[in-house]
Amino acid sequence: MSKVMTNTFKKLNLVFSTPIPVYEIADFARINADIIEEIRVRREKEQGMVRSNRVGWHSDLDFFARKEPAHRELAQKIMQCLADATQRVADKDKLANLRLECDGWVNVNPKGGYNVPHDHPGAFWSAAYYIQVPEPANGGMAGAIEFIDHRSAPPGQGLVQSPYMRSLHAMRPTPGTLVVFPSTLKHWVHPNDADEDRITIAINAKVAVDPEKMRQAQLDAAHESVRQVPGLSEGAEADASAAPADNAGRKAKKPAKTKA
Numbered sequence: 001m002s003k004v005m006t007n008t009f010k011k012l013n014l015v016f017s018t019p020i021p022v023y024e025i026a027d028f029a030r031i032n033a034d035i036i037e038e039i040r041v042r043r044e045k046e047q048g049m050v051r052s053n054r055v056g057w058h059s060d061l062d063f064f065a066r067k068e069p070a071h072r073e074l075a076q077k078i079m080q081c082l083a084d085a086t087q088r089v090a091d092k093d094k095l096a097n098l099r100l101e102c103d104g105w106v107n108v109n110p111k112g113g114y115n116v117p118h119d120h121p122g123a124f125w126s127a128a129y130y131i132q133v134p135e136p137a138n139g140g141m142a143g144a145i146e147f148i149d150h151r152s153a154p155p156g157q158g159l160v161q162s163p164y165m166r167s168l169h170a171m172r173p174t175p176g177t178l179v180v181f182p183s184t185l186k187h188w189v190h191p192n193d194a195d196e197d198r199i200t201i202a203i204n205a206k207v208a209v210d211p212e213k214m215r216q217a218q219l220d221a222a223h224e225s226v227r228q229v230p231g232l233s234e235g236a237e238a239d240a241s242a243a244p245a246d247n248a249g250r251k252a253k254k255p256a257k258t259k260a
């Protein structure tokens with residue numbers, strides 16, 4: 001009689017994950033009350049612009065350069081959170097001299113206002129800070145931000161309902177919350193159906209690092225990828241390390257020496 005063999009579960013790999021760090025800003029109730037007044041004053045003088053917003057007011061992209069006290073205080077706190085978020089997802093040893101370069105703007109969505117699906121090219125992080133979030137007048141998704149996975153969902157996803165494989169993820173953060181996400185992650189905002197305005201700050205953050213440390217990180221990555229090619233000679237490895245290749249296999253030019 002043959003012995004019954006049992007399969008062994010070894011590991012659930014979760015790859016290509018999407019980090020969405022969430023923060024509560026210290027003393028947000030006071031800051032929000034003050035910044036609502038500052039935004040009211042700005043709207044009397046500034047026309048604003050149209051980007052992903054439909055209906056409502058989108059300020060210029062100068063949030064991090066504004067002089068109003070609550071704007072400045074909030075900008076500093078948001079930058080602290082973005083630095084923390086970067087440390088949580090990256091190799092801390094390679095973050096020396098990390099600098100964040102941020103743009104930000106105010107979004108005011110009145111009743112009927114929403115943001116069409118979009119992403120934020122050119123940045124590392126994007127983020128949304130919530131100042132005023134009305135309760136939906138008719139329930140449902142009104143005023144919620146919804147993230148859209150750019151990868152297509154596997155067939156049958158509707159039947160399986162796996163949290164790992166769904167293509168949409170919505171949230172309605174409360175006032176004082178900062179939601180950080182990769183700038184490549186598409187998102188949109190459902191129409192506000194309440195009489196009260198929905199007021200948020202949107203943020204883009206570029207991450208700049210010491211150029212020499214960046215070059216060393218590229219060399220380390222090139223060494224690692226070369227080591228994973230079976231049968232590659234030592235000589236080829238040494239040559240490959242001289243200039244790291246990009247994803248298309250092209251060799252990078254040596255970067256100019258820049259004083260750190």
Ligand SMILES: [Fe+2]
Nearest residue numbers: 118120187202
């Ligand atoms: Fe956005």
